[in-house]
Amino acid sequence: MSRSQPPYTEEFRRQMVELVRAGHSPEVLAKEYGPSGPSIRNWVRQAEQEGEARADELTAAERDELKRLRKENRQLREEREILRKATIFFAAETDQK
Incomplete structure (x- = not known):
């Protein structure tokens, strides 16, 4: 089974996460840019988990x-x-x- 739409790029996901962190609603972003609200919330959650995992890494x-x-x-x-x-x-x- 093929997808009707190709997966979103990492850069696009990062931009959505930044917009949510800037105060935009995932639902509003979903209507404007295409991905679903739950998908955007998952991206934000993943970014937070990755940020926590990277907190102990060296700069x-x-x-x-x-x-x-x-x-x-x-x-x-x-x-x-x-x-x-x-x-x-x-x-x-x-x-x-």
Whole structure:
């Protein structure tokens, strides 16, 4: 069974959600743009759920900072290891004299 109308694009759904959040009624939007009121309400509900799911994800700035901090941490570990080996080396040299 084929649909009489192709599915709405993600951009169109996003625009409907924004209009509902701006105060427009789903029923008024349904009459004006075509999808049913319940469909628009479902899109809004899905957008809210996705927003909650994404709330714990990192922003681009946070990802950049995390990348920078991991690099810095790796460098500090390498420097600490070099200093540890140097300490062992010089302690051994001092004991031999």
